[in-house]
Amino acid sequence: MTPNPYLWVIPILPLAGAAINGFFGRRSSKKAISTVALVFCGAAFAMALFLAASFSSASAPYYFDLAHWIRSGNFQVDFSFYLDQLSLVMLLVVTGVGFLIHIYSVGYMWDDDGYYRFMSYLNLFMFFMLTLVLAKNYLVMFIGWEGVGLASYLLIGFWFTKDSAAAAGKKAFIVNRIGDFGFLIALFLMIKHFGSLDFTHVFAGVRSLPTERAGAGLLTAIGLLLMVGAAGKSAQIPLYVWLPDAMEGPTPVSALIHAATMVTAGVYMVARSSAIFDRAPMAMMVVAIIGTLTALFAATIGIAQTDIKKVLAYSTVSQLGYMFMACGVGAFSAGIFHLMTHAFFKGLLFLAAGSVIHGVGGEQDMRRMGGLRVYMPWTFATMGIATLAIAGIPPLAGFWSKDEILWQAYNASWVYWLIGVITGFITSFYMFRLMYMTFGGEYRGAAVQEVHGHDAHGHGQAHGHGEPHESPWVMLGPLVVLALLSVVGGFVGYGNRFEHFLAPVFQQGVDVAGQGTSPEAVKSVEYLLMGISVGVAGLGWFLAYLLYSRRPQLPARIAASLGGLYQAVANKYYIDELYAALFVKPLIDGSTTILWHGVDQGVIDAAVNGSADAARHISDTARHMQSGNLRSYAGWVAAGAAVVITYMVWMGVR
Amino acid sequence: MVPLSYYLLLSGILFVCGVLGFLIKRNIITIFMSIELMLNGVNLSFVAFAAHWHALSGQVFVFFVMVVAAAEAAVGLAIIIAVYRTRETLNVDQVNLLKL
Numbered sequence: 001m002t003p004n005p006y007l008w009v010i011p012i013l014p015l016a017g018a019a020i021n022g023f024f025g026r027r028s029s030k031k032a033i034s035t036v037a038l039v040f041c042g043a044a045f046a047m048a049l050f051l052a053a054s055f056s057s058a059s060a061p062y063y064f065d066l067a068h069w070i071r072s073g074n075f076q077v078d079f080s081f082y083l084d085q086l087s088l089v090m091l092l093v094v095t096g097v098g099f100l101i102h103i104y105s106v107g108y109m110w111d112d113d114g115y116y117r118f119m120s121y122l123n124l125f126m127f128f129m130l131t132l133v134l135a136k137n138y139l140v141m142f143i144g145w146e147g148v149g150l151a152s153y154l155l156i157g158f159w160f161t162k163d164s165a166a167a168a169g170k171k172a173f174i175v176n177r178i179g180d181f182g183f184l185i186a187l188f189l190m191i192k193h194f195g196s197l198d199f200t201h202v203f204a205g206v207r208s209l210p211t212e213r214a215g216a217g218l219l220t221a222i223g224l225l226l227m228v229g230a231a232g233k234s235a236q237i238p239l240y241v242w243l244p245d246a247m248e249g250p251t252p253v254s255a256l257i258h259a260a261t262m263v264t265a266g267v268y269m270v271a272r273s274s275a276i277f278d279r280a281p282m283a284m285m286v287v288a289i290i291g292t293l294t295a296l297f298a299a300t301i302g303i304a305q306t307d308i309k310k311v312l313a314y315s316t317v318s319q320l321g322y323m324f325m326a327c328g329v330g331a332f333s334a335g336i337f338h339l340m341t342h343a344f345f346k347g348l349l350f351l352a353a354g355s356v357i358h359g360v361g362g363e364q365d366m367r368r369m370g371g372l373r374v375y376m377p378w379t380f381a382t383m384g385i386a387t388l389a390i391a392g393i394p395p396l397a398g399f400w401s402k403d404e405i406l407w408q409a410y411n412a413s414w415v416y417w418l419i420g421v422i423t424g425f426i427t428s429f430y431m432f433r434l435m436y437m438t439f440g441g442e443y444r445g446a447a448v449q450e451v452h453g454h455d456a457h458g459h460g461q462a463h464g465h466g467e468p469h470e471s472p473w474v475m476l477g478p479l480v481v482l483a484l485l486s487v488v489g490g491f492v493g494y495g496n497r498f499e500h501f502l503a504p505v506f507q508q509g510v511d512v513a514g515q516g517t518s519p520e521a522v523k524s525v526e527y528l529l530m531g532i533s534v535g536v537a538g539l540g541w542f543l544a545y546l547l548y549s550r551r552p553q554l555p556a557r558i559a560a561s562l563g564g565l566y567q568a569v570a571n572k573y574y575i576d577e578l579y580a581a582l583f584v585k586p587l588i589d590g591s592t593t594i595l596w597h598g599v600d601q602g603v604i605d606a607a608v609n610g611s612a613d614a615a616r617h618i619s620d621t622a623r624h625m626q627s628g629n630l631r632s633y634a635g636w637v638a639a640g641a642a643v644v645i646t647y648m649v650w651m652g653v654r
Numbered sequence: 655m656v657p658l659s660y661y662l663l664l665s666g667i668l669f670v671c672g673v674l675g676f677l678i679k680r681n682i683i684t685i686f687m688s689i690e691l692m693l694n695g696v697n698l699s700f701v702a703f704a705a706h707w708h709a710l711s712g713q714v715f716v717f718f719v720m721v722v723a724a725a726e727a728a729v730g731l732a733i734i735i736a737v738y739r740t741r742e743t744l745n746v747d748q749v750n751l752l753k754l
Contacts, residue, residue: 627750628750628751629746629747629750630685630746630749630750631676631677631678631680631746631747634676634677635677638673638676638677
C-alpha cells in the first residue's frame with residue numbers, strides 16, 4: 001500500500017463548503033453561495049480525477065492515516081482513508097454525478113428561500129458520502145454511513161413546514177436506524193473475533209480462518225447483520241418503505257441521494273465486505289434472494305404509480321435489488337458496474353423529472369402532464385435516452401450492466417435469471433409508460449401557475465403564457481452530460497474490462513476471469529440470454545406504447561377488470577399500512593399507555609411532583625417559625641442552645 | 655478566699671437574668687442591656703477561671719470580649735436610633751418586617 005496525503009483532502013473540501021455556506025450563507029448573495037458550493041464540490045471532483053489519472057488496475061491501494069482515534073489495549077481505530085479500485089469507482093461516481101447535480105441544483109433551487117441551507121446540506125452530504133467511500137475501516141465508514149443518513153434526513157425534510165416532508169424525513173431516519181442497528185452489531189462481532197475494524201486486518205483475519213467451514217456461523221452472522229444495515233440504507237425488503245416517501249425532498253436530492261449515491265452505499269458496503277461474504281454462502285444466498293425479490297416486488301409497484309417521482313423511486317428500489325442480486329451470486333463487480341451505470345441514468349431520470357416538474361409549475365402527477373415533448377425537447381431527449389438505458393436497450397449503459405448481472409445470475413441459478421428478466425420486462429414497461437404519459441399525447445394539465453418568480457433566474461425568458469416551458473441551461477447542461485454518460489458509460493464494461501479493473505479488490509471472489517475465454521457453447525448461451533433480455537425490454541416498450549399511446553383508454557379498463565389486484569398494487573400492497581398496524585401502532589400504544597401514562601406520569605413525574613409537594617408542605621409548616629418577631633427568634637436560639645447543652649451534658653461530651 | 659463555685663454561680667445567675675430579660679422585655683434598649691448582662695456574666699466566669707488556674711488567657715479573653723462589646727454597643731445604638739427615627743417606637747414586637 002502506498003501512502004497518499006491527498007486522500008483526506010477530498011472529503012474535507014465539501015465540508016469546508018458546507019461550513020462556509022452554513023455559517024455565512026444567510027447573509028451572502030446567491031451568486032456567492034453557488035460559487036462556494038460549486039467550487040468546493042468541483043475541487044473534490046478534480047482531486048478525484050487527479051487521483052484516478054495515476055491509478056490503474058495494477059496499482060496498490062493508496063492509504064492515509066490522518067489521526068489516531070481510539071486506542072484501547074490492542075484495539076485501535078484511526079481516522080484513516082483508503083483508496084483502491086473499488087473506492088475509486090465510487091469516488092468518481094459520487095464526485096462526478098454529485099458535481100453535476102450541484103450545478104443542476106443552482107437552477108432548480110434558485111428561487112427557494114432556503115437556498116443557502118440547501119447548498120450547505122448538499123455539500124455536507126458530499127463530505128459524509130466521501131468519508132464513507134474512502135474509509136479504511138468500518139468505523140470511519142460508519143461515520144459516513146450515519147452522516148449521509150443525517151444529510152438525507154435534513155434534505156428530505158428540507159421543506160419542513162410541510163407535514164408530509166417532515167414525516168418522511170423522520171421515517172427515513174428511523175427505518176435507517178433499524179438497519180444501522182444490524183450494522184453496529186456486525187461491527188461488535190468483528191471487534192470481538194478479529195480485534196480490529198480495519199478492512200485489511202478483518203479480511204486477512206477472515207482469510208486466515210483455516211477451512212471453509214471454520215467460523216461459518218460467525219461469518220454468516222456478520223454477513224447477515226451487514227445485510228440488515230445494507231437493506232436499511234439501500235432500501236431493500238423489508239426496510240425499503242422509506243425511499244418512496246423520501247421523494248418529498250427536492251428533486252435534486254432524490255437524484256443525488258436517493259438514486260445515484262447514498263442508497264448505493266449498501267451495495268458498496270456489501271461489495272467491500274466481499275471477503276466476508278465469500279466465506280458465508282448462507283448470507284450470500286440471503287443477499288441474492290432479498291435482492292431478487294426486491295427487484296421484482298418494487299417493479300410491480302412501479303406499474304401503477306401516477307406520481308412521476310414515485311415511479312422513479314420504486315424503479316430505484318428495483319434496480320438496487322438487481323445490484324444485491326449480483327452481489328448475492330458473487331458477481332460483485334457486476335453489481336458495482338450496475339451501480340455506476342445506474343447512477344448515470346437514474347440520476348438523469350430524476351433530474352429530467354425535476355426539469356419536467358419545474359416546467360409544469362410543480363405538478364408531479366403524470367395524469368396531468370402529457371405532450372411535453374413539444375414544450376421541453378431537451379428534457380424529452382435526455383430522459384428518453386435514460387429510459388432506453390434503464391430498459392436495457394443496447395448499446396446504452398443499462399444494457400451492459402444489467403446483462404452482466406443477468407448472465408452471472410444465470411450461472412448461479414436460472415430462478416434468479418428468470419425473475420431478473422421478468423423484472424426487466426416490467427421495468428421497461430413502467431419506464432415507457434412514464435415516457436408516454438409525460439411526453440406523449442396532448443397536454444392535459446392546467447395552465448402553468450408561475451409559482452416561482454422566473455425573473456430571478458436571469459435567463460431572460462418571458463414566462464407567464466401559461467404553457468409548460470423548457471428549463472434553463474444550468475439545468476439542461478447536467479442532463480446532457482449525464483445523457484452522454486448513459487450512452488457511453490456501458491462501454492467501460494466491454495470485454496470485461498470493468499471486472500478486470502476491479503479484480504484486485506475481489507480477487508477472492510468467484511472466478512469471473514475465465515469468462516473471456518469461455519467456450520463457444522457458453523458464449524452462445526450468453527448471447528441467447530442477452531437476446532431474451534433485450535427482447536423482453538422491447539416487449540415492455542411495445543406494451544407501453546400500445547396501452548399508453550395507441551389506446552389510452554385501455555389501461556383504465558384493464559385496471560377496472562383487475563379490481564382488487566390493481567388496488568393492491570396501486571396502494572403499494574398495503575405494506576405501509578401493514579407496518580403501521582404491526583409495528584408503529586403497537587409501539588405508539590405501548591408508549592402511550594405504559595411508558596407515558598405509566599412510567600413517565602406515574603413514576604417519574606409522580607416522584608418529582610411528590611417531592612416538590614412534600615417540600616412545600618414541610619416549608620409551609622416551618623415558615624411559621626420565621627415570624628419576624630425578634631423575641632421569638634431569640635427564644636428559638638435559647639431553646640436550641642438549651643437542647644445542645646442538655647445533649648452534651650446527657651452524653652457526657654467534654 | 656472565695657471558692658470558684660460562688661463566682662460561677664453568680665456568673666450563671668447574671669447570664670440567666672440576661673437571657674430572661676432578652677426574651678421577655680419589649681423595649682430594645684432593655685434588650686440591649688440584657689445582652690450586655692449576658693456578656694458580663696460570661697466575663698465573670700472567665701476571670702474566675704483565670705484566677706483559679708493561674709492562667710492569663712482567660713483575662714485576655716475578657717479584654718477581647720469588652721472590645722467587641724464596645725464596638726457592638728456603638729453599632730447597636732446606631733441601629734436603635736435609626737429604628738426609632740423610622741418607626742417612632744422602640745417596641746420590638748412592632749419591628750417585625752423580617753418575616754415571610
